[in-house]
Amino acid sequence: MHGFANPARFLRIARWLMPLCLGLGLVVAALALAWGVFFAPAERLQGETVRILYLHVPSAWLGMAGWMGIAGASFTELVWRHPLAAIAARACAVPGAVFTAVCLLTGSLWGRPAWGTWWVWDGRLTSMLVLLFLYFGWMALSQASESSDGSENHAPAIFGLVGAVNVPIIHYSVIWWNSQHQAPSITMGKSAMSGDFLWPLLTATLGFTLIFAGVVLARMRAILANQQAEARLRRKAFSEVEF
């Protein structure tokens, strides 16, 4: 574990892992979407609109996984003070927020034909919207607490952990409360969804998850490079003052 916390070692691994994740993810996601849109069957009641599923569900998963990434990194930062933890949390925020937004948008587009409404304030939709706002708040806080003098600020990490409470609420919102949104089709080892829908969905989820991982690695590399450049500039500025 500590080996990966070493930025130099991390950069060596990320250099080849990032293009691998991104490339493989793009290919798998594109194939899965083509499968879902052109080859998978229409649904008995919903007809063709069921195809939004292949974008909606992976986005929902990654929106929630992104916050679990922030929370995990925050925990690591607070307990073990890993130098990469805060960077990993910052790298998860933007892709997580983007996927949450995509989930809300595709859900709204799907809700109109399937339910007869763009939006309802039920438990699932509301808690997912709260997740998007949590991302916005977290990004603002993380930006505001960035210090140029290298001092540590753990406010985003604490926010990241507290905000994680919303993730199980999103998941259980359709089980605890009556909701417009359906209950989960896929539960532990069982699927109420025919394999005709399930396999392209799982493939799309794998593809988008690989893309997410690639983006997080790319953002971590960019943040590290930025920090190194800033440190170099600072050293240069000091040496010019002294000599």
Added chain:
Amino acid sequence: MAGSIKAKHQRLVLLAVALVVLIGAALLAAWALRNQASYFYVPSDIVARPPEPDRAVRLGGMVEKGSLKTAADGVTVDFVVQDGKARVPVTFRGIVPSLFVEGSGVVAEGRLGANGTFVADNLLAKHDENYVPREMQDMTKEQAKQVVAETQ
């Protein structure tokens, strides 16, 4: 080094305790919200505790098979919403969503009339967690069950 390990251990314990408290608080809050956060009442709620007349409520449940009738004017539909324990008759005038069929879920927004009939101003269709391809809908129940069992 020993000191830093001790500090790490302390932080781990402190954070673990904080997380347990936090999750406990969230569960308590969710428990307190359990009724208020529901999007609709089911028929047994309506029958057990009827809402005051003219109070806007939502009623959700399954459209009872064989209960859906279109009135002579062509735009008024009458049907029964049930949840397996209770049934509430509903009347609605307007265009129904395309997923609105017998045996499927529905959320009706409206008011409970004096005669016990729910007068809906708006209908939302609800689809459940079952996803079945169009080709399978004409199979018999046994055939469909077999196909679904194979995919599980």
